[in-house]
Amino acid sequence: MTQTGAEHVEGTARHTDFDVILIGAGLTGIYQLIKLRETGLRVRCFEGGGGVGGTWYWNRYPGARLDSESYTYQYSFAEEMLAEWDWTQEFAGQPELETYFNRVVDQYDLRKDIQLNTPIDSMTFDEQSNNWTVTTRGGEQFTSHLVVTATGILSAPLYPDTPGLENYQGEVYHTATWPDTEVEFAGKKVIIFGTGATGVQLITEVAKQDVEKLTIFQRTANWAIPLRNHDLSADEMSNIRAGYQELFPWLRTTFSGFVHNWDPTPTTAYTPEELLARYELAWSRPGFAKWTGLPLDVGTDPEVNQGWCDFVAGKIRERVTDPKVADMLIPDHLYGTKRVPCESGYYESFNQDNVELISLQENPVLEYTATGVRTAQGDIDADMICFATGFYAFTGALDRIDITGQGGRKLKDEWEDGPVTFMGVQVDGFPNLLINGGPHGKGGHGNSTRCSEPVVEWTADLVKYIFDNNIARVEPDPEAQRRWTDHVYEVANGTLMSRTKSFFFGDNVPGKKRAYLAYVGALPAFVNDLQAMAADGYPDLIFTK
Ligand code: NAP
Secondary structure (H helix, E strand, C coil): CEEECCCCCCCCCCCCCCEEEEECCCHHHHHHHHHHCCCCCCCCCCCCCCCCHHHHHCCCCCCCCCCCHHHHHHHCCCCCHHHHHHEEEEEEEEHHHHHHHHHHHHHHCCHHHHECCCEEEEEEEEEECCCCEEEEECCEEEEEEEEEEEECCCCCECCCCCCCHHHHCCEEEHHHHHCCCCCCCCCEEEEECCCCCHHHHHHHHHHCCCCCCCEEECCCCCCEECCCCCCCCHHHHHHHHHHHHHHHHHHHCCCCCCCCCEECCCCCCCCCHHHHHHHHHHCCCCCCCHHCCCCCCHHHHHHHHHHHHHHHHHHHHHHCHHHHHHHHCCCCCCCCCCCCCECHHHHHHHCCCCEEEEECCCCCCEEEEECEEEECCCEECCEEEECCCEEEECCCCHHHCEEEEHHHCEHHHHHHCCCCCCCCCCCCCCEEECCCCCCCCCCCCCCCCHCCCCCCHHHHHHHHHHHHHHCCEEEEEEEHHHHHHHHHHHHHHCCCCCCCHHHCCCCCCCCCCCCCCCCCCCCHHHHHHHHHHCCCCCCEEEEEE
16 A cells, blocks of 8 residues: 655655655664654654664563663753653663653654554665655555665574474573563573573573573673672762763763773783783773773783683683583683673573583584474473574664665675675665664664764754755765775774674674674764765765756
């Protein structure tokens, strides 16, 4: 069915249902909708979920929690919210975040422009009209001049390709599609796959639930660090609020938008005793003080990094009573070359008699059975299997929409050997498509809100520019796209991260060609470049009147 009839905006000569279709009502989409509305254009946001909040709507598994300090993750633009909203914990849990995003949506009266439960299945660019036709899962079609995607970088769930899941008779959950109803663990035999940032949180909570048996299948051990969360008192919260004037400008200067910035003093400036004291100080502090707050050469010099690894391995050994289990939990990759999970009692979970860690390297799972899993060493029964196995990161959410651009080109095909974009915001061959939260943009290696807000603002300005100037098409200069893509790969290949298999390179997806998917340059420079381009009249974009 084609729906038409939304009012035609004066000054545009295009008869479309909407001026802009926005896909996604997560943390990026919500702010994008606010900024697009300010342009006075006709905007409709389509959201696949039954509620807003994106990650914080879908990932409602036990233990889901921020690893960025709550007040650094909130919107910086929402002044009324900043004035009145109290965070209850230094690192907020999923329910609080979901409530927060819903409050913003209500405060800005956004619901009337958001269509929930409406996944977008396909979109096609029409070269005659220079408009997009967007088709929902339910078969509705809508046209718009521009499409802005805010589909998230970690939103298309990945399941292991082990055969036979359809035969399994027990409960099955994925952390990224966790139900909105209570899941009972007590007295049950539970299997969890995955020990990334999500698995570490889930395992810790499930281990506390009086389960009969918890079996964890680990493919790769991860360096996990203590979160050190705490409840925020009213006094703390009012001190934090009093500091907002300085906080947000500061976060705009840090490498990844985190409050912890790399320490420029190299480890060579310390004696061994001083360095140990420096490491202990970092260890005692919350969150990523033990990652992006470390001396910079921990992140760049493999020998220095190994020294820090040895320090962290010592901490793991102190906490895990069985030395064989401790060895299994100590990674063999350099620290920070995969996402570092934060934990609150994860390692102690493995000291419980009812918790077993199985290495998939030593004992692979061959298939699912009706009652559990068949491993190389025998069958294991389970009442419940939980997948904390991650995502088709960066490209997955866009790949699952059938996107057809100029000349019938499919975005998925264009990206088969690795993404190509201009600054993560546009792709040659896909005019009038603006991306915020896809591959090769600034997100995934930083505080998500801090990474997305400037791109939201830049995108809204560009949208306004397009309509103010009656522009029929906007697309990136292919040469600028080539330069950006080369730059993204060059920066990534120069990092320690490139030595390790991770979802940043698509290594988690069986059969996927290895290609770097994020952008590991500094956030302030990325934002400056975007803003400078806008100030210069967008020299890297091609406009057709
Ligand atoms: P992830 O980092 O990709 O971890 C997935 C885990 O599942 C890994 O241990 C992976 O092993 C394992 N796995 C994947 N396929 C498997 C298979 N076929 N069989 C067995 N194990 C398999 O995904 P995630 O833990 O969901 O985290 C993704 C991102 O979400 C994080 O990096 C973070 O950005 C975000 N997140 C944030 C927070 C927070 O801020 N608090 C919390 C949770 C998640 P390999 O390591 O071998 O691939």
